[in-house]
Amino acid sequence: MRPLHRSAAPLLILLATSMAGPAAAQDTVSNWVREHYTQTDVMIPMRDGVRLFTTIYAPRDTAGTYPVLFTRTPYATDTFLQVLGPGPTYGAEGFIFAYQDVRGKYQSEGEFVNIRPFNPKKTGTQVDEASDTYDTIDWLVKNVRRNNGKVAQFGVSYLGFYTTMGILSGHPALVAASPQAPVTDWFIGDDFHHNGAFFVGDAFAFLSGFGKPRPAPTRAREHGYVTGTPDGYAFMVEAGALPNLNTRYLKGGIPFWNELMQHPNYDAWWQARSPLQYLKGVRPAVMVVGGLFDAEDLWGTVQTYQAIEKQNPGASNMLVLGPWFHGQWWFDEGSALGDQQWGSATSTWYHENVELPFYNCYLKGRCDRKLAEAYVFETGANQWRTFDSWPPAAVTPVSMYFGRADGLSRQAPAAAAGFDEYVSDPNHPVPYVDGLTGTRYRRDYMLADQRFAWRRPDVLSYETEPLTEDVTIAGEIRARLFVSTTGTDADWVVKLIDVYPDDMPDPKPNPTGARFGGYQQLVRAEIMRGRYRNSFEKPQAFVPGKVTKVEVVLPDALHTFRKGHRIMVQVQSSWFPLADRNPQTFVDIYQAKDSDFRKATHRVYRGGNTGSVIVLPVLPGGAR
Helix, strand or coil, X not given: CCCCCCECCCCCCCHHHHHHCCCCCEXXXXXXXXXXXXXXXXXXXXXXXXXXXXXXXXXXXXXXXXXXXXXXXXXXXXXXXXXCCCCCCHHHHXXXXXXXXXXXXXXXXXXXXXXXXXXXXXXXXXXXXXXXXXXXXXXXXXXXXXXXXXXXXXXXXXXXXXXXXXXXXXXXXXXXXXXXXXXXXXXXXXXXXXXXXXXXHHHHHXXXXXXXXXXXXXXXXXXXXXXXXXCHHHHXXXXXXXXXXXXXXXXXXXHHHHHHHCCCCCCHHHHCCCCHHHCCCCCCEEEEEEECCCCCCHHHHHHHHHHHHHHCCCCCEEEEEECCCCCHHHHCCCCEXXXXXXXXXXXXXXXXXXXXXXXXXXXXXXXXXXXXXXXXXXXXXXXEEEECCCCCCCCEEEEEEEXXXXXXXXXXXXXXXXXXXXXXXXXXXXXXXCCCCCCCCCCCHHHCECHHHHCCXXXXXXXXXXXXXXXXXXXXXXXXXXXXXXXXXXXXXXXXXXXXXXXXXXXXXXXXCCCCCCCEEEEEEEEEEHHHCCCCCCCCCCCCCCCEEEEXXXXXXXXXXXXXXXXXXXXXXXXXXXXXXXXXXXXXXXXXXXXXCCCXXXXXXXXXXXXXXXXXXXXXXXXX
């Protein structure tokens, strides 16, 4: 047994934060943990002989037995030393905690593979993340003293992906699992792509450090490329076409970036990396957790829950969606985000009232609280709601039609078909937030004020009259656009916005005391790379001038638009540098040249048989 040692800043589970790691070399640990737990570092053998570095914390008292809370990480086990478990009170609850460096990362042996595909037909010494999980759990229950034979696996982000893989392991001792903001599909909706559009800022910032090859086991951390400027927008515009990022800055030295550039469409390489298809015969109780304003893995959270729900009738499967950015619930009380104040410590409430009762029930048999199927925080009304299913069965799809004079209404326009148009210039893309930001996303962008975009000529806006009653939406939002372009490709960004009354102050008043009406709070937004409008596997060019249907699915929401507010929809064709720029010519964007980027005029049609519409999932009764 080694003495307790080293610590990182508490719970570095955000991708960016985990790579920064300035405190990772500190040789300190929580005094409380030191006093109440012993630490053992072991190398656990896998079926192919590779050994994985695992740190185990066991209670010092000698009475009774304890279940195991288990996490696998690509960010080093030494990020978990100050607070044990998923929340600040878990150390005192009585668990054995085990943390493991995944294959090929930090102090574990073997080769690391990004989102290593699950192999349902492996034999003998063939391995994947599920088999590594199985072999580790098997070792833990057979070798860790005073364990009660029950294990729960949990983790946020990439750690959530490994938790999903753990569910697929099928080990009988794994009785509960909580994939939280799980990386699920890096092409369709998580992290590096949304509907085929490349989230260039995030991918570049993360992979430039995390993606560096590791020649041998190490405790050293890699760091990403330093741009030397706070203006990520200008940096990415000046970089130009995507190949320039590789030749100028990455120098071809990031293997996964190079692989990614060779797979521009949703081919077999990408499809094999999605675990959703394999989530059948699920045995452990599952609690899927995510943030409504998670810029990285909100899609994976909802899709993982829904895949288990659809493919495992009768399984114990829960969903929690709080008003959080990526992983916020693990290290922040969750009382605010950006300009929005929630009126309570939402993370603390979740840990005490949902998460800990979940683990105590399945690991210790203390089922003294009946848990709901879904806990979702209702923004606008700022309250937790519980549901028997998600999305709620009671929702009604309500169509809101684009109209003349920037109008949005439940009534289809009586006038014949018309259109609104704008010029999209790839060299002057629409920023995703107001003000300076680095290449990585700003945490609050998913609910930030959109007035800066509303003023631009390359953004179309449609809004209702002031609402005469509260309107609550619950679930997935779908926009059906009818569009045309003078180019052969285009991106389509749709934003759903809550417009505050003109005489109402901003949620966060200006420090000078000035008050602004008409605050435009982003509720939901999504991008669709137009070439994938019919298939992610087989992209299609646009025929210049031809009216074409493009459907954009926005992430799930639970939000109340208050009486007196307005509902607004904005449409644009760039969202930079969150998403890369579309050249607006039908070329392989990963191999594009600067000369491929051209201006194009885009039209959005309204009225008649080609009228654009957004369909909202309206929940009866409004806020409660």
